[in-house]
Amino acid sequence: MGAGPAGLAAARILSEHSVSVDVFDQYPRAGGQYWRHAKNEPFPAESFKTTLTSSRLNWLFECSIWQIESEKSGHTIYAIQNGRTIERTYDALLIATGAIERPLPIPGWTLPGVMTAGALQSLIKGQGLIPGERIVVAGSGPFLFPVIESLQKSIQQSSSSNPSSDIRIVGIFEARKLSRWLLNSVGLLLNPEKVIDAMRFLINLKREKLRVTTGRVITSIKDTNSKNVKRISVMPLKGEKVSNNPTGQELDCDVIAISYGFTPDLTIPSILKLKTVNKEDDEIVMVDSNQRSSKLGVWAAGEITGIGGHEIAIREGEIAALDILGKGGSLTSAIRKIDRWRKQIFATGLARVYKVSKRWFEWNADDVVVCRCEEVSRDEIINSFRELGADSVRTSKLFTRAGMGMCQGRLCHRNVQDIARVFGSESTKISRPIGGAVTLGELSD
Amino acid sequence: MKPLRTEVVIIGAGIVGAMCAYYVNRAGLKAIVIDRGTVASGTTGAGEGNIMVSDKSPGPELELALKSRDMWFEVAQDLGNEFELVAKGGLAVSRGDASSLFELSNSQSVAGVQTKRVGASEIQELEPFISKAIQNGVHYPQDAQCQPMLAAAHILRQLQRRGLEFIGHQEVLKIERKSENLTVRTSTLEIQSDFVVNAAGTWAGEIARLAGSELPIMPRRGFILVTAPLPKYVNHKVYDSDYVDNVASSDADLQTSTVIEGTQSGTILIGASRERVGFDKSISVSVIQRLARQATSLFPILAGAQLLRVYNGFRPYSPDHLPVIGADSLIPGLYHCAGHEGAGIGLSAGSGKVIAQLIKNEIPIVNPEPFSPARFQMAYL
Ligand SMILES: Cc1cc2nc3c(=O)[nH]c(=O)nc-3n(C[C@H](O)[C@H](O)[C@H](O)COP(=O)(O)OP(=O)(O)OC[C@H]3O[C@@H](n4cnc5c(N)ncnc54)[C@H](O)[C@@H]3O)c2cc1C
Ligand SMILES: Cc1cc2nc3c(=O)[nH]c(=O)nc-3n(C[C@H](O)[C@H](O)[C@H](O)COP(=O)(O)OP(=O)(O)OC[C@H]3O[C@@H](n4cnc5c(N)ncnc54)[C@H](O)[C@@H]3O)c2cc1C
Numbered sequence: 037m038g039a040g041p042a043g044l045a046a047a048r049i050l051s052e053h054s055v056s057v058d059v060f061d062q063y064p065r066a067g068g069q070y071w072r073h074a075k076n077e078p079f080p081a082e083s084f085k086t087t088l089t090s091s092r093l094n095w096l097f098e099c100s101i102w103q104i105e106s107e108k109s110g111h112t113i114y115a116i117q118n119g120r121t122i123e124r125t126y127d128a129l130l131i132a133t134g135a136i137e138r139p140l141p142i143p144g145w146t147l148p149g150v151m152t153a154g155a156l157q158s159l160i161k162g163q164g165l166i167p168g169e170r171i172v173v174a175g176s177g178p179f180l181f182p183v184i185e186s187l188q189k190s191i192q193q194s195s196s197s198n199p200s201s202d203i204r205i206v207g208i209f210e211a212r213k214l215s216r217w218l219l220n221s222v223g224l225l226l227n228p229e230k231v232i233d234a235m236r237f238l239i240n241l242k243r244e245k246l247r248v249t250t251g252r253v254i255t256s257i258k259d260t261n262s263k264n265v266k267r268i269s270v271m272p273l274k275g276e277k278v279s280n281n282p283t284g285q286e287l288d289c290d291v292i293a294i295s296y297g298f299t300p301d302l303t304i305p306s307i308l309k310l311k312t313v314n315k316e317d318d319e320i321v322m323v324d325s326n327q328r329s330s331k332l333g334v335w336a337a338g339e340i341t342g343i344g345g346h347e348i349a350i351r352e353g354e355i356a357a358l359d360i361l362g363k364g365g366s367l368t369s370a371i372r373k374i375d376r377w378r379k380q381i382f383a384t385g386l387a388r389v390y391k392v393s394k395r396w397f398e399w400n401a402d403d404v405v406v407c408r409c410e411e412v413s414r415d416e417i418i419n420s421f422r423e424l425g426a427d428s429v430r431t432s433k434l435f436t437r438a439g440m441g442m443c444q445g446r447l448c449h450r451n452v453q454d455i456a457r458v459f460g461s462e463s464t465k466i467s468r469p470i471g472g473a474v475t476l477g478e479l480s481d
Numbered sequence: 482m483k484p485l486r487t488e489v490v491i492i493g494a495g496i497v498g499a500m501c502a503y504y505v506n507r508a509g510l511k512a513i514v515i516d517r518g519t520v521a522s523g524t525t526g527a528g529e530g531n532i533m534v535s536d537k538s539p540g541p542e543l544e545l546a547l548k549s550r551d552m553w554f555e556v557a558q559d560l561g562n563e564f565e566l567v568a569k570g571g572l573a574v575s576r577g578d579a580s581s582l583f584e585l586s587n588s589q590s591v592a593g594v595q596t597k598r599v600g601a602s603e604i605q606e607l608e609p610f611i612s613k614a615i616q617n618g619v620h621y622p623q624d625a626q627c628q629p630m631l632a633a634a635h636i637l638r639q640l641q642r643r644g645l646e647f648i649g650h651q652e653v654l655k656i657e658r659k660s661e662n663l664t665v666r667t668s669t670l671e672i673q674s675d676f677v678v679n680a681a682g683t684w685a686g687e688i689a690r691l692a693g694s695e696l697p698i699m700p701r702r703g704f705i706l707v708t709a710p711l712p713k714y715v716n717h718k719v720y721d722s723d724y725v726d727n728v729a730s731s732d733a734d735l736q737t738s739t740v741i742e743g744t745q746s747g748t749i750l751i752g753a754s755r756e757r758v759g760f761d762k763s764i765s766v767s768v769i770q771r772l773a774r775q776a777t778s779l780f781p782i783l784a785g786a787q788l789l790r791v792y793n794g795f796r797p798y799s800p801d802h803l804p805v806i807g808a809d810s811l812i813p814g815l816y817h818c819a820g821h822e823g824a825g826i827g828l829s830a831g832s833g834k835v836i837a838q839l840i841k842n843e844i845p846i847v848n849p850e851p852f853s854p855a856r857f858q859m860a861y862l
Contacts, residue, residue, distance in 0.1 A: 102788075103766050114766055410746065424634040425494075425649060427519040434526050434630040437746060442709055444789060469791045476708065476751075477784030479773035 037061075037101060037113075037304060040068015041346040042132035042338025044084055045353030046360075051090035053361055058124065059093055060115060062100045062472060068134055068338075069154070070346040072161040096122065100472025104129070104307050111308075111333060116474050121481060128333050128360050131305060131321070132353060135298035135339035136446050140175070140396060141404045141414065144257030145294070149266055153183045153295030160190045166203055168291035172268060174209040174254045175295040177390040178345075181237050183293060184208060188244060205244075206289050209252045211273055212390055220385030227382040253278065255399055257292060264290045276395040296392050299450045300340045302466040308334060312465060315342050316387045317454070319466055325373060326364040327356035335360060344383035351376040394454045406455070407448040409441020417452060421459040429456050429464035444468045484664070484671040487513045487646070489840065491678045492653050492665070492688055493819075494518075495525035496826055498680035499633040499640075500833030501818055503556060505678070506640050508837045513672060514645065515665065517652035520637050521630035523682050524825065527794025529705060529750055530629045531718055531742070532827040535571040535621035538585060539592040541851035542803060546824065547593055548846050549831030550623060556830055560639045564632035565745055571624030572599075572607055573722040574779070579617035582722040586619040595623050610714045610782045624718055626742070629826045653681075656692035656815070663692075663814045676840050678816045683797040685805070685819030694811045697800055697857050698820045703753060704793035706772055708786040710747030718742040721779060739775035741783075749786060751776045798822040799857065806832050806852040807839060810859075816840065817854050 037043065039061040050057045059066070066088055067073055071080045079088060087093070099117040106112075110125040137154040144150065153173060159165045166187070173184055184205065191203045217224070224231060241247060249270075255278055256269045271284035300320050302312065311322045311330035321336040323329055329336045337352035351372050358369045402415040416436050426432035429439070429452050438452050439445030445452070445466070453463055489505050491498050494516035505512045516522065532550050537543040557566045575582045586596040597620040604611060604618050637647050648670070655666040656677060665672045679688045679696075689696035720740040740752045751772055769791060777784045799805055799820040809815040818836045821828050831846065838845040 103769075105766060112766075423638060424631075425520040425637065425647070427522075427649065431519055431522060431526070431630075434521060435634060440746070440748075440790075442789070470788050474788050475784065476706075476773040476777050476786050476788060479770050479788065480777045480784065 038132035039066040040134050041070050042349035042353035045350040046130050046357035047093055048087040049357035051092045057093050060096045060099050064097050102470050102472045102474040116478050130335045130356050132338040133301050133304050136301045138296050138299045138450050140296045141406045143401045143404050149290050150292045153293040156293040157183050160186045169203050170206045170289040171291045172207040172289045173293045176211040177297040179295045207287055208248045210248050210250045211253045213251045216389045219388045223382035223385030226378045276393045278399045298343050303468040303471050306467050307471050326359035327352055348379045406451055407438035409443050410437040412436045412438040417455050428461045429453050484673050487511045487674050489676045490665045490672050490674045493680035494520040495523045495682050496629050496633045496829045499636040500829040501678050501680050501836050504833040504837035506645050508841050512645055515648045515651055519649045521633045524794045525629050525633050528629045528826050530627045530826055532625040534594050535624050539588050545831045545847050549828050552830035563635045564627050566627040568625040570717045571621040572717040572719045574615045574618035575722045610780055676814050680818045683795045692812050692815050694809050698797050700795035701798050703796050706751040707790040708749040709789050714782055715741055715743040796822045805854050806835050807849050807854050810855045
């Protein structure tokens with residue numbers, strides 16, 4: 037389930053053996069978030085080309101899995117493809133459904149032109165489109181780098197094809213200071229190639245006369261009198277608090293891409309009631325060294341077992357596939373496990389460097405909307421704890437409807453959880469009993 | 482540690498516990514509500530919030546339901562309607578032979594329920610998106626709806642301003658009778674009181690046992706499909722009355738009947754009918770499909786509606802499907818108010834009032850006999 041780096045890496049190994057494999061993905065093409073590409077483009081990773089044409093793999097694209105039932109005879113997947121119900125039973129399942137972005141609510145984040153960095157990335161990668169001319173990238177975390185890189189590339193392309201085009205990145209703001217990288221010194225020692233990656237990125241920026249302003253955050257976004265133009269306020273961060281010293285600045289732009297990292301998409305794992313654990317405040321699927329979940333016959337790989345990037349996802353997918361084939365104890369698997377360990381140390385350190393502090397919610401105006409689908413504000417959520425007696429995300433949701441709308445908390449669960457933690461609440465496990473888009477009509481057939 | 486002292490301890494902060502607290506407080510008694518979780522963390526957090534008179538046959542439950550329905554509006558008047566209480570009305574429809582529906586509505590109207598028979602054109606007027614095939618129905622203007630979790634929370638919050646004490650996150654582990662007192666214990670608290678009200682819903686049998694008594698309350702699973710927000714396609718609470726016939730038939734598979742309604746947030750809730758039917762099954766694809774099929778055949782426009790969520794809860798039920806309201810036969814001072822099955826929201830106000838009246842030795846608003854715990858406790862006496 038999921039044809040991103042983790043799912044594809046597993047499929048590649050499985051396709052070399054005589055097992056029959058179905059690969060499900062809700063997108064029209066393989067690649068997941070990392071290898072997102074436009075329809076007419078070649079697949080971005082050379083080493084997967086033969087996998088994509090393997091006769092042992094049966095691809096089920098634009099197919100959304102909405103339910104799974106587990107019985108002794110196997111696991112039955114219920115999915116919808118082009119309005120048709122698919123119902124198939126399997127001996128083994130590998131869940132590799134990836135992550136969801138985690139925005140941080142700030143006043144004005146619901147205005148048009150404001151988007152998550154991932155949404156901007158998808159527009160660029162999937163459709164070759166830059167939705168404006170003056171672009172700001174802000175937030176925190178390593179994901180800002182690839183977004184800026186694709187943005188630069190895309191800007192170059194558009195100015196070479198249309199010399200009159202004048203698209204510019206007008207600001208890059210990273211909340212965390214560079215000095216926090218000390219928190220990941222072990223990770224860097226074990227993964228020296230990452231230092232080279234970072235240097236290359238910085239040199240690239242320099243060449244374009246761009247710089248990342250660190251220790252600064254966007255605290256509000258407002259409309260201006262001129263069409264499409266937004267005015268953002270950028271303030272320095274002192275400790276975890278917004279400060280006015282040195283003074284903040286204002287900046288006009290028309291696209292604001294914000295990223296505060298990712299959170300695992302636990303929709304499918306929650307349907308299967310897989311055991312989960314907390315890692316760096318994220319709920320992740322609990323797996324053993326062979327990526328086996330708590331349920332017999334179910335493996336999990338990629339971002340759902342912890343945010344770590346595509347390289348770890350690939351290793352995990354491979355390790356899971358080897359174990360599915362009964363080769364969990366092989367040398368091939370052992371080598372991959374060592375590599376996974378090395379990369380995980382880096383990823384864990386990275387999560388520490390770019391930790392989204394619970395106190396960051398304090399910068400916000402009380403009436404900032406946290407749950408967009410149901411338009412629930414921060415003070416309504418706080419009120420549900422202070423006044424109505426909510427004691428968890430679950431009960432707060434019953435009172436406020438935060439997380440009950442179209443996206444079923446995919447966007448806000450993690451943020452409501454962080455607000456709830458301030459009130460001493462234990463974390464509420466994610467529960468989304470319906471995994472993907474399905475209509476009553478499709479169910480009635 | 483010094484024990485707390487009060488007149489009434491109410492165990493359970495669901496809607497039933499909240500309403501007991503309301504009427505006990507109105508009766509001038511000092512009370513503490515205690516819950517092992519927080520407010521509405523039990524079945525009340527899974528309920529649909531219908532306050533219905535239309536789905537009950539004449540008898541003690543209907544009598545209580547009628548009174549309780551009006552009392553809900555009095556509570557809203559008193560405390561402020563911050564829980565979306567509206568008398569939206571119910572519409573029971575029949576696809577085939579409507580004789581049993583009309584028979585039921587006739588007897589209901591004799592019992593004091595407002596009913597109005599409606600034909601195809603009136604049905605279309607009440608529900609413009611309903612299937613054109615529907616020819617017969619009964620409109621029940623008294624049927625109402627509320628948001629039960631908000632109701633319980635709001636009632637308890639307001640009562641705390643009127644002297645009620647609410648203690649969350651304390652599980653009752655023991656109930657002891659000593660001389661004239663009942664002592665309720667948790668791992669860190671001891672509360673002495675004259676009366677204890679067991680409003681622990683599905684877990685009421687457990688509470689009775691802790692006190693040294695017995696009560697046959699069991700869980701019965703029920704669930705609801707929730708669609709994505711839609712325009713107002715469904716105005717009333719609409720249900721398929723054919724289940725009356727279905728239940729009469731011995732075909733167990735047919736024991737689902739659609740109950741469809743819109744909520745203020747725009748989502749449509751599709752449930753199995755309360756009261757006469759119920760599942761002991763877990764969420765299963767086949768049941769979801771059957772409910773979806775029934776819903777789309779009643780409202781064809783819902784075929785395009787996206788299913789967002791399915792949730793379930795455990796309805797507390799007693800062997801004869803009537804709630805248990807009254808004094809325990811074995812333990813003096815212990816009262817039960819539980820086992821309301823699929824109607825606990827609707828019946829909560831009336832039940833709370835009856836409890837307060839029994840404690841105060843007043844004549845209750847309905848004859849409490851049929852609800853007495855004694856009907857299940859004879860064997861132990
Ligand atoms: C919006 C976004 C953009 C990102 N862009 C980048 C980037 O540019 N560079 C980078 O280094 N990292 C990026 N990441 C991080 C990225 O998630 C990982 O580095 C990597 O792709 C993880 O691989 P994965 O296989 O675990 O998950 P993914 O690549 O996310 O793959 C998961 C796949 O599962 C499918 N899926 C999920 N649920 C269902 C369902 N119910 N039914 C059917 N299919 C389903 C999805 O369609 C998806 O294709 C991005 C993440 C997000 C959320
Ligand atoms: C899917 C579904 C839909 C429904 N729809 C409707 C409807 O539309 N209309 C309607 O009228 N009814 C409906 N019902 C039924 C209704 O929800 C219940 O009858 C009602 O909520 C019961 O309320 P209660 O207060 O008795 O129980 P609960 O809400 O369960 O409260 C009991 C409380 O006792 C607490 N407790 C238990 N043990 C202990 C202990 N040892 N110590 C301390 N505290 C304890 C629990 O934590 C809980 O909070 C529905 C039920 C379901 C499942």
